[in-house]
Amino acid sequence: MTWQQFKQDYLVRFWAPMPAVIAAGILSTYYFGLTGTFWAVTGEFTRWGGHLLQLVGIDPSNWGYFKIIGLKGTPLDRIDGMMIIGMFGGCIAAALWANNVKLRLPQSRIRIAQALLGGIIAGFGARLAMGCNLAAFFTGIPQFSLHAWFFALATAVGSYFGAKFSLLPMFRVPLKLKKVDKASNIAQDQQQAKRRFRIGMLVFVAVIGWGLLTMADHPKLGIAMLCGVGFGLLIERAQICFTSAFRDMWITGRTHMAKAIILGMAVSAIGIYSYVQLGVSPKIMWAGPNAVIGGLLFGFGIVLAGGCETGWMYRAVEGQVHFWFVGIGNVIGSTILAYYWDDLATPLATSWDKVNLLQSFGPIGGLLLTYLLLALAFAAMLLWEKRFFRRKGGMSAKIAAEVA
Template identity: 80%
Template structure:
């Protein structure tokens, strides 16, 4: 295979979601083993909100929530901060390689309202549950934390209500039709594509060099950046969006992304299990009402906003202005939760146990229970998909007879 063929097949074209999500699961496993933490983003976004409040003269470092997740240092001195910097760089590089950057503004003001409000609700719910679609779902379930299963079920329910809500007439944007004399010719800008590809390679190489240089002084920070770059490349090139996985179940009946996510978690679980047996402690959170309420809010919010934490990140760097508002809303919502944590935590979270399935059922039993639950989730989705399309075909036959 020559360079041009490799470039076209692997750097310019979109990647298939299934192998990309499985690769993300594998990377998340090694990321956990090498850094001792899991792939997560909203906790760091909450810290960013805390830093903004500090710049405004407030003292969020005294809040109980920031004593739980920490507010020391800066994004450059924290593992999560370096990882997210790497993620953004990976997303930018991948979008530039494919010439997939274009400023796209929302078609209507209602979309901005959706983006901001949905982002706030999702950010608030994610931090109430101590994790988003990553820490409380994709990387939370392979950590054998019961709270992640509660969050996943509640997120599915919340996304159902969100899907129904966004289908209301309020959110239907009027389309302006224009009369044209002939179809506009496709415009190709090969010089622009070449320039952007080179810029993308420059971003990729500079960030990789920075990460490798950091390895000498702070190995975990350098590792976090390298993994972040890889995560960013994966989510942008494969367009990995957890919102679509949940929303598509209820609106189109498609389960392609959801099935890929389950398989990714199945691959990750055995790796996490191996690291736990070697002495790396899994991240277990409170299995209380916070996981259920947070999941409901998160599921509703991501569908209303149109994107989750990973989804808004790569779409924002592609120039989709809508997702700039989603990201802002996420940070606002997460920071609001941090402010109200003292009031909510005892009754919803901290008075409940942190339940580790590996401790409840034993190491082998916990692993088997996790795989059993993943298998049941997969079977349930396949049943739903079959039921959805059977009902759709039946409705189409009734409509055809009535015409």
């Protein structure tokens, strides 16, 4: 294979979602084994909110939530912080390789309001549940934490209502038709594409070099950055978005991304299980009302905003301004939750047990139960898709008969 063919096939074209999500599951497994933590982003975004408060003279370090997740140092001192920097680096490099960077402004103020409000609701819900679509779902379920199952089911329900709410007339933006004299030329500027590809390679080499240099003195921090680069490449090139997985299921009946996510978790679970048997402790959170309420809010919020934690990150670096507001909303919402955590913690979270399925059902029992639940979820996707399109087909036939 020539360099040009490799470049076109693997660096410029989008990747197939199914193998990319499975690859993300495998990478998250190694990330857990090598760093001792899970692939997660909203916890670090909450810390960023805490740092912003410190800049304006407010000290949140004594808040109960920051005592749990920590606020010391900077993102450069934390595994999550370095991983997220690596993710942004990977997203930027991938977007530049494909010349997929263009400043795109929201079509209306309604979209900005949706992005900001939805981001706030999603950020609040994610941190109430102690995790977003990653820590409390994609990497939470393979960690054998019962709270992740509560969160996943609640997120599905919340996304259903979010989809219905987002289709209300108040959110419809009128189309503006513009008369043109001739068709516009949509061909890429080849010189611009080449320049951006080179810049993308420089960004890629820079973050990889940064990660390797960091490994010399702080191995886990360096590994976190390198894994983050991998995560960033995967989510941008394959356009991995958990919001679309839930939203498309309810609105269009398509479950391809949702099924890919289930398979990714299935692949990850056996790897996590192996590391746990070697002595690496899984991250188990409270299986309380916080997981359910947080999941409902998160599911509703991501659909209203139009993007989840992974989705807004890669779309933001592609120049989609809408998702800048989603990210800002995420930080605001998670920081608000941190402020109110002391009032909510006891009744909703900390008074409930942290349930580890491997401990509750035994190592083999917990593993088999996890795979059984994943299989049931996959079967539910197939049944929903079949029912959705059968119902749509029946409606189309009825309309055709009435017209005839």
